[in-house]
Amino acid sequence: MKATELIAPLIVKSTSLPIPQELTISKVTQDTREIEPDSAFICIAGAIRNGHDLAGEAVEKGAVLVIASEKIEVAIPVVYVSNTEKAMAVLASHFYQQPSQELRVIGVTGTNGKTTVTHLLDQIFRDHQETTGVIGTMYRRIGDKIHETKNTTPDSLTLQKTLREMKKAGVTTCSMEVSSHALVQGRVWGTDFDIAVFTNLSQDHLEYHHTMEEYAHAKELLFSQLGNGYQAEEPKYAVLNFDDPVGRSYQNKTAAQVYSYGIDQPADFRASDLKITNKGTSFTLVFKEEEYPVQMKMIGKFNVSNSLAAIAAAYASGLALPSILTSIAKIEGVRGRFEVVQGEQDFAIIVDYAHTPDGLLNVLNAVNEIKEGEVYCVVGCGGDRDRTKRPIMADVAYTHADHAIFTSDNPRTEDPQAILNEMVVDLEEGTYQMIPDRRVAIQTAVEQATSKDIIIIAGKGHEDYQIIGTEKHHFDDVEEARQAVKLKNKEF
DSSP states (O other), X not given: OBHHHHTTTSOOOEEXXXXXXXXXXXXXXXXXXXXXXXXXXXXXXXXXOBGGGGHHHHHHTTEEEEEESSOOOOSSOXXXXXXXXHHHHHHHHHHTTOGGGGSEEEEEESSSSHHHHHHHHHHHHHHTTOOEEEESSSOEEETTEEEOOSSSSOOHXXXXXXXXXXXXXXXXEEEEEOOHHHHHHTTTTTOOOSEEEEOOOOSOOHHHHOSHHHHHHHHHHHHHTSOSOOOTTSOOEEEEETTSHHHHHHTTTOSSEEEEEESSSOOSEEEEEEEEETTEEEEEEEETTEEEEEEESSOSHHHHHHHHHHHHHHXXXXXXXXXXXXXXXXXXXXTTBSEEOOSSOSSEEEEEOOOSHHHHHHHHHHHHHHOSSOEEEEEOOOTTSOSTTHHHHHHHHHHHSSEEEEOOSOOBTSOHHHHHHHHTTTSOTTSSEEOSOHHHHHHHHXXXXXXXXXXXXXXXXXXXXXXXXXXXXXXXXXXXXXHHHHHHHHHO
């Protein structure tokens, strides 16, 4: 693409040098490690480094154009704009030719349930013979090809590139997790969502958003930015959880038409007559005064809510309700989300990503409904993250499990013991176990569990690492649980 064509959509304040008409751009990036000859480099002020300080390095590596908002001295043309984050989103969408307009893009936001809902949707569309894509916490998947991801929602350049690659691969529907950080930081600017889904809102990320009001406002951006027109050929829909008062409030924050879902409150898609066992969950779906029996392999009321979100979004996409329900009935679950660890033990071990008070409460409520023995909960709190939720997490485990074992969960640069001390500050000493070493904590739960007990290992789910200091070390809760069972069996 010609450099003059690339910057054409931008509001340009000034340029340091005239831009030659023949100058061609082959790549756009904000990462000096990705610079190739004929690249355009965008200076982004990151949390660790300011890209403006790296412009010289970018030029040395072959950049031929720089986009900046601060004065820099380099020997190639610099295009000055007011906001390089927004400029990056504009350039990403333009460079990759607005790929989201050629796909069905469903964005899912909320504190809990995003990964499950996107994967439910993905399976529904795959069952309808579509080639699909997924973007989220676990990975970016294009068709059957998986790419690693650093963030739940990638930056705008990576996102637009991924969507273009999806289109080239024949993808028709992309189900995408949209984090609150991404919404505030503009990572999804330029993405034309067809459907936006809200799951729920509970305490998380307050180290970033500071207040629940600001956190709710961040999520709201997905719906307020959904579009203001009513094109018959490209309708926009918001799918909102009416069991959550925040979800109900969003109906007045979006111009899109709304499909509501819920269990405890009146809604367009409503579940009633829930029956939860250790084999699965059944309920009656009420929609447009018709009743549909639903049987699914996933367990728990929270998974009924997740399923309702996926059902409503799939219906809004134009799929027939009976075929949607057929897909829901077949889905066994998502890696690290209420995942049952198979092994040679006479008690249950469940690994779940629950890392918020509400998420942990949902999981413990689910197991308490099906338990025959006692419940063990192994859980910790992440370092360098919201400290206010630590005692709340501990209280949930202490109150809703028979045995609470507190341990490390990505302590990062904090002292693991200090994190645990903050968790148990309100609890009576001797009513819980505190074991900083997560491996030992899991082994302890397995050693103490007896027939028909249930062990919940919460917080990490699909993650296969522990972040200690600034380094990642391999650690997989499922692997550790299986190894702990083997060790226990050797003792007998």
